[in-house]
Amino acid sequence: MTSSGLAAGTYGGTVTVSDPAASNTPQTVAVDLTVTALPAIGVAPPTLTFGTPLGTDPPSQTITITNTGGGTLNWVANVNQSWLSVSPTSGSLGAGQSEAVAVMVSSANLPAGGYAGTITISDPGASNSPQTVTVNLAVFSAPAIGVSPNTLTFAAQVGTDPPTQTVTVTNTGTNTLNWSATVDQSWLNASPSSGSLTSGASQVVTVTVTSAGLATGSYTGTVTISDPAASNSPQIVTVDLTVSALPAIGLSPGSLSFNAQIGRDPPTQTVTVTNTGGGTLNWGAAVNQPWLSVSPKGGSLTSGQSQAVTVRVGSANLAAGNYAGAVTISDTGASNSPQVVVVNLAVSSSPAIGVAPNALTYSADEGSDPADQPLTVTNLGGGTLNWRAVTDQTWVSLSPETGARGAGQSQTITVSVNSSDLGPGSYAATITISDPAASNSPQTAAVTLGVAAALRQPTVGEAANSLLGPNALTPDVVAFLDSIGNQNGRYDVGDFRAYVQMLGLLASTIPGG
């Protein structure tokens, strides 16, 4: 049988055997022949083209291998360039079956330029082996986006806009970077919004935050710098914004009253400045009268912080009368600026009572009186101070009880305490110094008295018995007896003799025991 010239298909034939002499001639034999096709490699597309910026790898592409013949196609794929690869590299396909093969290009390390490679699909049993796919690669120069910084942080007080900030866009690649900037928040703006940069060139982009309409809180937005032709597009700048409450001025007290005697300055007073809002209160103080001054004249307070401001009145050169002034605390950034402390000053020519000290403290043993103490009365004002001193307790006595002093003059009162009739305990009294004409009448001085229980001295018999026998004295009595005797730390016959002397018994006759 000769089938090599036959196309694929099914063939039938008959073999006839005959002999005319035979009784059953002719006889026939049927012959069936099937001619099958060889496997054949089908591959598409025949050409692949890759293009990628310098320093990058392009996305992979695919080719499809099909057994366009018969039988089984056992294909193998080979590449002829190191930057070219396929996956899988081999396979088997029945007649009519197909398989996708990924084609990858590793061009990141290739210099700019054009490259060509070939993928060869082969099967020795295929009728058309090998088949090839041409791979063209273009590595081209591209711009790249450089942005610095990548994050911007804004802080603003409610109702205000923070200062603008900038980012720098740089073309860190090759060719021209045609960048554009977009923002994702209505309160965010970047200007300019686009530009072109040659390789290595930079451009400043101003980022503006409009927070005046925003409530207190934290916000985040982005500025996106992009160029489709850039190798690293897009690049994103994160913008963080914190909107805080405005500072507010708190003052306490809201007014001050000074009372001065003519020719003298009154004591200073203080006002407390507090930031009762948010943010930072940068306050400044101003006065509207030459006789008025403050210290310090300004400061910075974070939310909740306070600071004392000393208010001083220089009234020494002022005539008698009433004066008014103001201390103004302001901060243009505060929600309630300015705030005012009213200062009232009364300069008087009347006398004023000064008492020193304001408290006298006495201590005495039971049955005894403490030493006298002085109390000084001074006319702190003008004119004549006609003072009178009284006490509310009979155990306090004053000498003198009245007096007259000119401006700046002083007088001493001797304050005596008679505690001999008082039992142990604490006592209090008040000395009142008054002059109806004085501007500050009355003034008082407190008197406190502590009376300690007296040591109970032993009888001479008790003292003797303690030395003679077991009748012990209390430790405080022993200490007392030793203290009046030889002070040797114990009670002995020398101490007893001293005690007898103290009692005045030494010269008299005392019957024994």
Add this chain to the structure above:
Amino acid sequence: MSIRSVCLGLGRPAALGLVILLAGCKPTAIVEPDTPQPGTLTLSIQASGGQGHAFLIEIVGQASSPTAVNDSHLLFHIATGPGLRLILIGAVASGPVARIQVPDVRQASTYTAQVVEVADDMNRLLSASSFTAQIGS
């Protein structure tokens, strides 16, 4: 019948009572030699140095009712189990300082006395060993 024989016939308690009843008449003539002779003994102090001005003295022996020899001296005492403790306040160099009542003066030699503490005129303690105390008739 002599008192002595009465005492013997009455036994010791009765005889002692009789002795007391008759003591004001002529005691030395009627007391038996072994009968206790209540009376007074004298406490004396001897100083090896200067004067003492206050003394704490311990007497061992049955005694009572001490009195100062010098009226200007002060004397305090308590009875103790074995005798007396005395405080004598007064300047003493040497000599008798007090008299004590004892139940039997013939037992004087059995009494002992010791200066426990002594102080000078500034009430400072002196060395007690510089002073000795004695009980005698």
